[in-house]
Amino acid sequence: MSGFSMPSFSGPCRVLKFDADKCVGCNLCVDACPLDVMIPNPEPGLEPIVVFAEECWFCGGCVQECPHGAITLIFPAKQRISTIFKRKDTGEEFRIGQKKPMPPNIVPPSGE
Amino acid sequence: MNWHEYVNATGKVPAWPYEINYGREHVIKTDVLIIGGGVAGIRAAISAKQHGATVAVADRGAAKYSGAGGAGVDHWHGAVLNPCSKITPRQYSDVAMYCDDGYCNGSMRYIVGKEGWDTLLELEKWGMQIRDVKDEFVGSIFRDDETKLMFAYDVDNKHCLRVWGNNIKRVAFAEAKRLGIDIYDRICIFSLLTEGGVQGARVCGALGVHDRTGEFYIFRCKAAVVATGGGSRIGGLAPELNAASAMGDLNLTGIGHTIGWKAGAQLVMMEQAGTYGGGFGYTPYSMGNSDNTYQGAPTVDYNGKPIAFATRYGKLLDDYRDVFRTSNPDTFVLGHGIGVSFLKPGSANDYEATHLDPKIGEKVRSGEFKMPLYNDFTDLSDLDRRAIYNLMLAHEGKCRVPIFETWNEAGFDPARDLLQCVITTPDTLYARPGWVGINAGPNNWFSPGSGGYLTDWRLQSTIPGLFVAGGRPIFGGGCHGESHTTGRYSGRQAAAFARANDFAEANPEQIKKEKDAAYTPVNNKGDIGWKELNYAIARVMADYCGHVKTEEVLNLGLKRLADMRESEGERTFVNNPHELARMVEDYSFFDLGQCYIEAAKARKASSNILRFTRIDYPEVDPEEWHKLIPLSLKDGEVVAGSLDCWFYKKGPYSEDLESNYVKYAELD
Numbered sequence: 001m002s003g004f005s006m007p008s009f010s011g012p013c014r015v016l017k018f019d020a021d022k023c024v025g026c027n028l029c030v031d032a033c034p035l036d037v038m039i040p041n042p043e044p045g046l047e048p049i050v051v052f053a054e055e056c057w058f059c060g061g062c063v064q065e066c067p068h069g070a071i072t073l074i075f076p077a078k079q080r081i082s083t084i085f086k087r088k089d090t091g092e093e094f095r096i097g098q099k100k101p102m103p104p105n106i107v108p109p110s111g112e
Numbered sequence: 113m114n115w116h117e118y119v120n121a122t123g124k125v126p127a128w129p130y131e132i133n134y135g136r137e138h139v140i141k142t143d144v145l146i147i148g149g150g151v152a153g154i155r156a157a158i159s160a161k162q163h164g165a166t167v168a169v170a171d172r173g174a175a176k177y178s179g180a181g182g183a184g185v186d187h188w189h190g191a192v193l194n195p196c197s198k199i200t201p202r203q204y205s206d207v208a209m210y211c212d213d214g215y216c217n218g219s220m221r222y223i224v225g226k227e228g229w230d231t232l233l234e235l236e237k238w239g240m241q242i243r244d245v246k247d248e249f250v251g252s253i254f255r256d257d258e259t260k261l262m263f264a265y266d267v268d269n270k271h272c273l274r275v276w277g278n279n280i281k282r283v284a285f286a287e288a289k290r291l292g293i294d295i296y297d298r299i300c301i302f303s304l305l306t307e308g309g310v311q312g313a314r315v316c317g318a319l320g321v322h323d324r325t326g327e328f329y330i331f332r333c334k335a336a337v338v339a340t341g342g343g344s345r346i347g348g349l350a351p352e353l354n355a356a357s358a359m360g361d362l363n364l365t366g367i368g369h370t371i372g373w374k375a376g377a378q379l380v381m382m383e384q385a386g387t388y389g390g391g392f393g394y395t396p397y398s399m400g401n402s403d404n405t406y407q408g409a410p411t412v413d414y415n416g417k418p419i420a421f422a423t424r425y426g427k428l429l430d431d432y433r434d435v436f437r438t439s440n441p442d443t444f445v446l447g448h449g450i451g452v453s454f455l456k457p458g459s460a461n462d463y464e465a466t467h468l469d470p471k472i473g474e475k476v477r478s479g480e481f482k483m484p485l486y487n488d489f490t491d492l493s494d495l496d497r498r499a500i501y502n503l504m505l506a507h508e509g510k511c512r513v514p515i516f517e518t519w520n521e522a523g524f525d526p527a528r529d530l531l532q533c534v535i536t537t538p539d540t541l542y543a544r545p546g547w548v549g550i551n552a553g554p555n556n557w558f559s560p561g562s563g564g565y566l567t568d569w570r571l572q573s574t575i576p577g578l579f580v581a582g583g584r585p586i587f588g589g590g591c592h593g594e595s596h597t598t599g600r601y602s603g604r605q606a607a608a609f610a611r612a613n614d615f616a617e618a619n620p621e622q623i624k625k626e627k628d629a630a631y632t633p634v635n636n637k638g639d640i641g642w643k644e645l646n647y648a649i650a651r652v653m654a655d656y657c658g659h660v661k662t663e664e665v666l667n668l669g670l671k672r673l674a675d676m677r678e679s680e681g682e683r684t685f686v687n688n689p690h691e692l693a694r695m696v697e698d699y700s701f702f703d704l705g706q707c708y709i710e711a712a713k714a715r716k717a718s719s720n721i722l723r724f725t726r727i728d729y730p731e732v733d734p735e736e737w738h739k740l741i742p743l744s745l746k747d748g749e750v751v752a753g754s755l756d757c758w759f760y761k762k763g764p765y766s767e768d769l770e771s772n773y774v775k776y777a778e779l780d
Contacts, residue, residue, distance in 0.1 A: 004119055010643075013114050034173030034182060035361055036298060036323055036690060039129045041113075049118045049126055052690065057361040058395060060513020061177035073513050075395065083398045084532035085524045088416070088490050094523060102523025109506030109516060110248055110498060111241045111276040 011054035012076040016062065018047035022070035029062035029071060038062075128688045134326040134634045135627065142168040142294070143610035144603070145333035147301050147318060148368060150179020151592065152582030152599035153339035154284045155231070157293045159603030160337070165610045167603075168331060169288070170299040170320055172340075172363040172693075176285045178297075180341055180360060180583075185277035185592040186405050186508035187264040188242070189450045190221075190228030196256045196263070196270040199444055201225025202769055204271070207446055211463050213456040213721045214738065214757030215381060215562075217588035219569050222769045223777070224590065224597045231597040232273070238283040241276035249503075252495045253433050262499070265407060265465050266445035267436045274499070277592075278507045284596075298323040300693040302367060302700055303626045304336070304375040306575065309619025311376025311745050315578040316616040318371065319626055321696055326634070326689035328627060332618070334610035335577040337602045338565065339595075340368025342584040344386075346653055346701045346708075347558040349646045365697040368585045370704040372565055378574040378742035378753070380587045382711035384561030385659075385723040397508065397515050400487035400533035402468055404448040405504045405511070408435045408496070409489065411468055411533065414482035420469045424461035428469060432496065435466050451562060451583055451590035455721045473538035483538075486530035494527075501526045509592070558653035561723065562588050563711065566742050569760065569776035571602045574744070577613065579606045587740075601777070608778045633695045638683035642694040645680055649701045652676070657709050662728040669709045677702045707743070714741045714752040 015037075025045040030038045035055045038048040047070070050056075063071045075083075080097040087094070094102045118126055144160040146153045149171025161167045171178055192199045205221040236242045243260035244250075254262045254274065262274040288295065305317035315336045320329040343366020373379055402409045402421070411419045420428040423439035438445050443462040446452060454464050475481050489497045506516040524531075564587040565573040565580045572579050581602040583589040589598070656669025681699065686692040715722075716729045717737035742753040761767045766775075 004123070006116060006119060013116055018113065031297075032174055032177055034178035034363060036173070039126060041118075042126055042129070047113055049113055049115055051115050051126070053114065055362050057510075058514045059177065059183040059361070059510050060517075061183060063513045063517075065177070073518065075514070075518065079395045079398060082394050083519075085519075085522070086486060086530040086532065087528055088488065088530055089528070096518060096522040104521045105523050105525040106520045107502065109276075109278065109512065110503040111246065111507075 009054050012074070013053055014074050015053045015056040015058070015076075016050055017072040017074055019070045019072075020047060022068045023047040024068060026067070028065050028067065032061050032065035034059070034061065130324040130689070132326050132689055134689070134692070135631055136325075136327045137330060138327060139330045139332065140168055140294075140296070141332045141615070142166050143334050144168075144606045145170065145318060145331045145336040146339055146603070147336060147371075148172070148179070148339035148341070148582070149175035149295060149297070150339060150341065150582065150595065151181035151281060151284060152595035153179070153337065154281070154288050155596045155599030156337040156339055156581045156603030156606065157295075158284070158288050158291060159600045160607040161291045161293050163604050163607035165607035167293050168333075169293060169295045170301050170318065170329070170331060171295060171297050172300050172323075174297045175288075175295050177281060178363070179281070180364065181509060181592045181595060182281045183510045184507050184512055185275060185280050186504040186511070187447075187449070188228070188232055188273045188275045188277075189447060189590065189593045190224040190597060191232055191273050191593070192225045192271045193229040194261060194270070194273065195259055196261055198269045199271040203444075205769060207444075207463055208450070208452050209758070211446060211452050211454050211456055212588065215384070215588060215721050215740075216452060217567065217586060218758065219760035219769075219772065220567065220571065220586055220589065220594070220598060222773060223571070223601055224594050226773055226777075227601060228593055228597045231600050232275070232593070234600075235280060235283060235596070238287045240280050240283045242273065249495055249499060252499060253436065254499055262503070263436075265436060265447040266438060267433065268438065269444035271444065272447050274503055276503065276507050278512045296329065299329055300367070300696050301371065302630060302696050304371040304575075304578070305618035305622065306375050307616035307618070309622035311747060312575060313376070314576040314613075314616050315375070316618050319623065319630075321630055321689070321693055323690050323693040326692055330623065332615060334613050334615055335579065335606040337579045337581050337599075337606050338368045338372060338573070338585050339581040339599055339602070340366075340585055341582075342366060343369060343560045343704055345646065345697070346560070346649060346704055348650050349643065364584075365700060366560065366584075366704050367697055367700045369564060369707065370700040372573060372575065372578065372585075373707045373745065374703055375575060376745050377578065378566040378744040379563060379707060379711070380566045380740045380742050380755070381561065381722065382563035382708055382743060383715050383722060383724050383741075384563050386559030386561050394534070395514060397505065397511050400485065400531040402487070403465070405508045406487065406500060407448070407465060408432070409487045409500055410492065411485050412488040412530065413485055416488070417481060418488070419472055419481060419485065421466050422469045423466055424464050426470050429466065437466070438462075439464070439466060449591045451588070451594065453562075453721070455723070473540070476538035484535045485533040487533065488530050489526040490528060490530075497526055558650065558658050560708065564589060566740070566755070569765065569772050570605045570778070571598055572605060574742075577606075577609050579609070604778050629699070630696050631692075632682065633684035633686045634692060636682060636684065638685045640680050640684045642684070642686070642691055642698050645684060645695070645698045646701070648676060648680060649673070649698065649705060653705055653708070657705070657712055659725055661712055661724075661726050663713065666709050666713045670706060673702050673705045673709075710750045711741070711743050714743055
């Protein structure tokens with residue numbers, strides 16, 4: 001086995017997740033990000049590289065900009081364990097990122 | 113993919129993807145330069161262009177989404193002239209001043225009252241929804257059936273509107289593009305140019321570096337609008353740690369304040385501390401609470417026992433509709449997210465929104481209620497629940513993707529599920545600003561308040577031709593709606609100034625000196641990165657300008673900043689233009705920190721209203737110090753003045769706010 005010597009980030013490494021089947025490497029997200037946290041992949045057509053993950057402020061602009069629905073915003077673990085939902089009738093607790101996720105409950109925003 | 117993944121997969125570190133040309137000069141000449149491309153800056157640009165000026169916008173980020181308002185908004189303050197409102201601009205301005213006991217900006221609030229509704233109507237024209245056009249809320253207590261407007265906070269006085277503003281920045285941006293406005297993204301403006309390089313003289317341009325190329329931008333202009341953000345990064349910088357606050361990303365460095373300070377503008381209230389501090393925070397709006405966007409969200413305890421809402425005088429409410437009414441029938445609810453602190457002792461409660469039972473802390477201690485508490489939307493009517501969840505929470509800034517869509521995906525169903533609140537000491541459960549997402553931080557964490565440029569009835573700073581827009585750079589400024597409205601107003605003013613004045617000449621020596629300083633880290637091959645320097649400056653601010661303020665400590669703070677500027681500040685390095693721009697921002701903190709500390713030195717009294725404690729001057733809000741202290745640099749020396757908080761209706765101005773407005777507003 002071999003590996004690389006790399007520094008550890010002081011915050012989350014994964015703030016965005018790209019769906020490789022949907023991402024076409026158009027880099028619209030790269031140019032939309034107000035913090036400029038991504039760079040285009042040197043290989044054209046592939047997903048961008050998040051270089052400055054710890055500068056992301058989780059606004060979701062990149063997600064909204066993506067015409068292919070290829071990007072998911074990932075809450076840091078610290079936040080995933082803070083926002084707790086509790087089903088009223090059963091008392092069952094659940095959260096974002098748990099091992100066995102609840103089924104989604106997709107409701108539209110008002111106006112859309 | 114993550115950087116780590118790329119390196120592991122390819123065995124290579126990715127090359128910087130943009131051509132780097134440190135210092136290569138671009139000169140851009142425009143009638144009006146807008147510094148900052150957030151909602152205020154974009155509105156200023158549109159307005160200046162509509163009034164005949166050529167316009168360039170220099171934005172630190174990318175203007176389609178950038179700025180504190182870039183990710184949306186859910187309610188609009190200051191629409192007091194909407195057809196349903198029972199509030200007048202005069203009442204609105206007077207009450208904002210009253211609730212802050214004068215430490216606000218009465219002329220700006222009046223302007224917002226006069227033009228806030230028109231400013232919102234333009235957004236509707238450009239494609240943002242401001243009414244319940246799809247009749248989703250027919251029968252709601254918040255709705256006016258004739259206009260289809262939806263109200264927040266106060267269903268009787270109807271001056272604050274719920275809006276569908278997730279796309280607010282994009283529609284304003286599209287309008288700016290449609291008008292052909294030149295927008296320069298990724299430019300970190302770090303210096304203002306004044307005529308001859310003289311502090312306090314007329315503005316004639318600005319300097320910046322490009323975040324991707326490292327190139328150097330010289331903007332020349334006849335008038336400028338500063339429309340930048342707050343200075344929270346001087347107090348700490350890790351978004352995960354402080355949740356970036358609801359309203360502040362790492363681009364919000366207060367550099368718009370700093371460039372004015374260095375150029376000799378008068379700033380006021382820079383001694384005011386922020387409300388929430390920093391600390392180990394949550395993602396904004398991610399925890400249960402009952403304020404702001406969540407206003408009226410019912411709360412239950414661990415066992416599901418409901419906690420009542422109460423008026424600001426402690427009367428428990430039975431009728432849900434009363435949660436959206438004033439606590440005192442002679443007043444109206446000013447609301448949250450308006451940049452007013454309600455710190456006037458006692459009677460400012462008259463204008464505050466309702467909240468949970470004020471005895472909740474006591475009742476938790478006695479065992480009557482058990483923590484943690486939860487928001488429980490399940491017993492609300494479908495209309496009321498959707499008014500909070502599908503309307504407000506789905507459209508408020510930084511909520512659509514990080515909250516609404518993420519929670520949908522995780523299975524959260526507000527009709528079935530509870531949302532846990534922050535677990536905290538019982539005493540802070542009442543009136544806790546839970547929506548902000550900031551937990552209690554270290555006591556001494558430094559965070560700036562509402563200090564900013566002293567502005568007149570034109571929203572002009574004391575530097576001729578330099579106008580100000582937005583909730584942060586205008587002293588006592590507001591939040592989202594105020595930023596649009598003041599942007600629109602300042603852009604019009606700047607265009608008028610540019611019509612009446614030609615270009616002035618900058619001092620080439622100043623440009624050279626500033627340029628050399630900015631590129632120091634490129635050339636000096638040091639070993640201190642931008643984060644290390646940022647944290648060190650934050651340490652100084654916390655230690656020497658935190659809660660423990662005395663003359664000696666403040667003076668030592670100035671000394672520490674000066675010391676670091678010439679030692680660590682000279683030992684910096686950057687790996688690429690992105691880091692250079694961050695480092696240039698760090699450098700600006702030496703000046704911004706000086707400004708904050710000098711402002712703290714100038715006020716020799718403590719003040720509740722300003723959240724300001726001088727241990728060596730413990731008397732709180734004595735009458736002789738109930739004033740603004742304009743602070744500026746003149747020939748490099750700090751000059752502190754004295755100004756009546758109600759200056760905007762005294763001296764050269766009329767007591768009648770309307771006549772001041774008509775005289776100065778540059779109405780078409």
